[in-house]
Amino acid sequence: MSTTLELTPVTTAPSGACCAPLVREAADAETARELAHLFKALADPARVQLVSIIAAHDGGEACVCDLTAPIGLSQPTVSHHLKILVEAGILTRTQRGKWAYYALMPGALTRLATSLTDAAA
């Protein structure tokens, strides 16, 4: 996924009389959609906690049984949140025997952070 905020100049010149005549559209609609999808995956306290706990966990991975108790939600709900994070490319899922281990997708959060600092620059 190449979701960096590239500055693509667009010549959208509406008949605006107030401010600047030209609008440089920083992120096109498709890029914005992808970025928003990533942010939406982190837009829930439970999912932020999940990511944090997994990141701080020994070996950088954790199984669901480690996650339900500190979050304080039911097992189906935690599974649901984990699925969202995996589908967003933030976590990875590995089945080992009876248990499913979740870990951070390497570079995913860093890449998202880069998008933010690019926009702020």
Add this chain to the structure above:
Amino acid sequence: MSTTLELTPVTTAPSGACCAPLVREAADAETARELAHLFKALADPARVQLVSIIAAHDGGEACVCDLTAPIGLSQPTVSHHLKILVEAGILTRTQRGKWAYYALMPGALTRLATSLTDAAA
């Protein structure tokens, strides 16, 4: 707002028989709530585009009349999204004469990016 992912060790030791006995809770519930609130502010394509356009605009600020056209949404909807971004501390609003100018809150996105890289470390 001090929403950095500090690693606060918590002795939540459930009777887990599968993996690690102790869970280091990285982000406590309150920090997770604050971070999720920030991410939720960016969890919509329209708001990501608004931030991008404002950041790329001349002078780093733009009035609403510059924003409705490229976003393709009605003026009340754009106002609504801008309000969410201001309340999240991502944008600032300045009334100058007849027009309202929106700009990036300095350091807001950078601080959010730091939270992400902290979690990934």
Add this chain to the structure above:
DNA sequence: TGGCGACATCGAAGAACGTCGATCTGAGGA
């Protein structure tokens, strides 16, 4: 092979969100 334990999936209920048209407010100009 039968049972158990870990986890995913399903379906439903309630809350939250995004969007719009209509309307209100407040500043500038004639």
Add this chain to the structure above:
DNA sequence: TCCTCAGATCGACGTTCTTCGATGTCGCCA
């Protein structure tokens, strides 16, 4: 003073999200 224009607020509607209990699936162990 009255009109116009930029923008905010209001009320409503449809969609999406969060959460749960119930149930399904799959691997392990006796």
